[in-house]
Amino acid sequence: MAGYGQFCPVAKAMEVLDERWTLLVVRELMLGSSRFNELRRGNPKMSPTLLSKRLRTLERAGIVRRTGDEGHARYALTAAGEELRPVVEALGTWGTRWVGGLGEADLDPHLLLWDMRRTIDVGAWPRERTVLAIVLTDVSSRASRWWIVVRDGQVEVCDYDPGFDTAAVLTTPLRTLTGLWRGDVSWAGSLRSGAVVVDGPVDARRQVPRWLGQGMFAGVPRPVDGAAAVGA
Secondary structure (H helix, E strand, O other): OOOOOOOOHHHHHHHHHOOOOHHHHHHHHHOOOOOHHHHHHHOOOOOHHHHHHHHHHHHHOOOEEEEOOOOOOEEEEOHHHHOOHHHHHHHHHHHHHHOOOOOHHHOOHHHHHHHHHHHOOHHHOOOOOEEEEEEEOOOOHHHOEEEEEEEOOEEEEEOOOOOOOOOEEEEEOHHHHHHHHHOOOOHHHHHHHOOOEEEOOHHHHHHHHHHHOOOOOOOOOOOOOOOOOOOO
């Protein structure tokens, strides 16, 4: 991209970082993605060609390091890339607090379950293999049923029945589950209102909120009443 022609360090930083998708690629690397396909799963609307281009740009800028041969490459943040962590976290906090409202285009079951997979606290789950089924009531049948399998400290997300007994079944609209994950609504309120329904043995039903938890920005305080969100 063309430079800003300014000596200001903010301008020089933005010459590297303000291309579309760049910081979202950095976000994925911060969250543990290291392979090309993992980076694509975290940014499913980004084309492979564009992802390759952004990775090359980040490599040249000294933000990303690539190891391995073509087809088996791994990507990791350099020390310079790691210094962007508080920047990305601050953007997430600001976006949670001040940019409200989700359009239909923002709701993606594949992306939501991918984010859950990598941030679920496996320590809250039983030691033996445990399966939670999720039924999304407001999406097409092809993407409406999901299974989260936790065993041996590993999390697997399936869009097909893995064939194991389920500990519980959670039924809710995708919009509600997304809002719950973001912290827009609470587990207690969603269960009380019936927006989220959990079926199964009593012990498992009680544990599901602990098993799933909420996303990394869910705890960010929202504006007090009367403070308008950006764009409102």
